Amino acid sequence: MKIAFFDTKSYWRDSFGPMAKEYGYEITFFDERLTPATAKLAAGHDATCSFVNDEVPAEVIRELKDLGIKVLLLRCAGFDSVDLAVAKECGLPVLRVPAYSPESVAEQGAALLMAINRKCHLSYERTTKFNFDIAGLTGIALVGKTAGIIGTGKIGQCMINILKGFGMDIIAYDAFPNPNLGLEYVSLDELYARSDVISIHCPLMPETRHMIDKDAIAKMKDGVIFINVARGALVDSEALADAVEAGKFRGVGMDVCEKEHEYFFEDRSSWTEHDATLARLLASDKVLVSGHQAFLTVEALDSMAKTTLDNAKAFLAGEPLVNEVK
Numbered sequence: 166m167k168i169a170f171f172d173t174k175s176y177w178r179d180s181f182g183p184m185a186k187e188y189g190y191e192i193t194f195f196d197e198r199l200t201p202a203t204a205k206l207a208a209g210h211d212a213t214c215s216f217v218n219d220e221v222p223a224e225v226i227r228e229l230k231d232l233g234i235k236v237l238l239l240r241c242a243g244f245d246s247v248d249l250a251v252a253k254e255c256g257l258p259v260l261r262v263p264a265y266s267p268e269s270v271a272e273q274g275a276a277l278l279m280a281i282n283r284k285c286h287l288s289y290e291r292t293t294k295f296n297f298d299i300a301g302l303t304g305i306a307l308v309g310k311t312a313g314i315i316g317t318g319k320i321g322q323c324m325i326n327i328l329k330g331f332g333m334d335i336i337a338y339d340a341f342p343n344p345n346l347g348l349e350y351v352s353l354d355e356l357y358a359r360s361d362v363i364s365i366h367c368p369l370m371p372e373t374r375h376m377i378d379k380d381a382i383a384k385m386k387d388g389v390i391f392i393n394v395a396r397g398a399l400v401d402s403e404a405l406a407d408a409v410e411a412g413k414f415r416g417v418g419m420d421v422c423e424k425e426h427e428y429f430f431e432d433r434s435s436w437t438e439h440d441a442t443l444a445r446l447l448a449s450d451k452v453l454v455s456g457h458q459a460f461l462t463v464e465a466l467d468s469m470a471k472t473t474l475d476n477a478k479a480f481l482a483g484e485p486l487v488n489e490v491k
């Protein structure tokens with residue numbers, strides 16, 4: 166199998182390169198993201214391998230089909246980048262990595278929570294300049310506070326376990342509550358009203374786009390900490406920036422943001438003009454943004470490579486495609 170690998174970075178080459186050789190596959194590593202402008206690079210390959218910020222809309226899928234691509238491999242859990250209806254129409258299976266280390270992703274959520282609450286980013290700025298003044302760095306103790314978890318799937322459950330370790334009380338909302346988890350499920354409105362920390366872990370779909378909007382934010386407690394390691398567009402960033410500037414939040418920790426495909430995984434420090442909303446968010450010391458790195462652990466990368474290549478192997482062998490996105 167020949168795989169056209171898009172949006173390559175050194176960490177991808179290191180995890181996929183040696184393993185692909187063991188499977189007997191040939192990978193061409195392209196630096197480019199998969200977009201309508203770059204889809205033609207896939208000519209001569211059997212599969213594409215794309216990540217969260219690659220763009221796989223209808224026109225790309227049709228072009229890939231014409232180029233002889235037989236299967237679309239996603240090296241991630243989220244599948245919001247792909248037009249699934251058109252992939253189905255073209256007969257191209259979409260195979261993903263449903264779980265590669267949910268613990269790693271939740272741990273990044275916890276890292277952002279701890280850092281923004283205890284103002285580690287401000288502390289770091291000061292101490293590296295030999296400034297050991299701690300005024301203005303007061304946080305809250307999480308023990309006994311209420312955490313509201315939206316989406317109690319694999320990552321949400323890991324986050325719950327971590328937050329229970331801090332002694333937090335957990336309430337949850339899920340469109341499909343899991344009775345086996347022994348959780349206190351509440352309505353979204355009740356979750357907003359009661360939570361001191363809100364962490365969102367549901368997929369981005371048409372019905373969840375901008376679920377955290379102006380109205381939802383207004384229902385949250387003043388001084389809430391909001392964490393998003395799921396998908397940027399779950400949140401209306403304009404409404405978030407307005408609320409941050411109005412002093413609504415104790416802190417916001419984001420590993421994802423709405424326009425991240427223009428920015429993330431690249432050094433954009435030389436750009437002279439930036440997305441206005443992202444710039445507003447970054448200007449606040451109440452907001453801590455990491456560049457979609459929740460997946461970036463040794464264990465997760467290894468697991469992503471193995472599952473992606475196993476998916477390709479199952480496709481080649483005509484075996485059941487257990488990780489197909491339907």
Ligand code: NAD
Pocket residue numbers: 242243263264267270315316317318319320321338339340341342366367368369372373394395396420421457458459460461
């Ligand atoms: P999962 O499928 O195990 O869990 C998702 C949960 O969301 C399920 O319990 C589902 O019932 C629930 N859900 C679906 N629709 C909902 C709605 N409208 N409202 C509330 N809950 C709803 O997925 P997961 O592995 O826990 O991953 C969650 C998301 O995290 C992924 O979709 C992906 O976008 C994101 N993610 C981000 C990173 C990162 O590096 N930052 C890494 C992996 C995954």
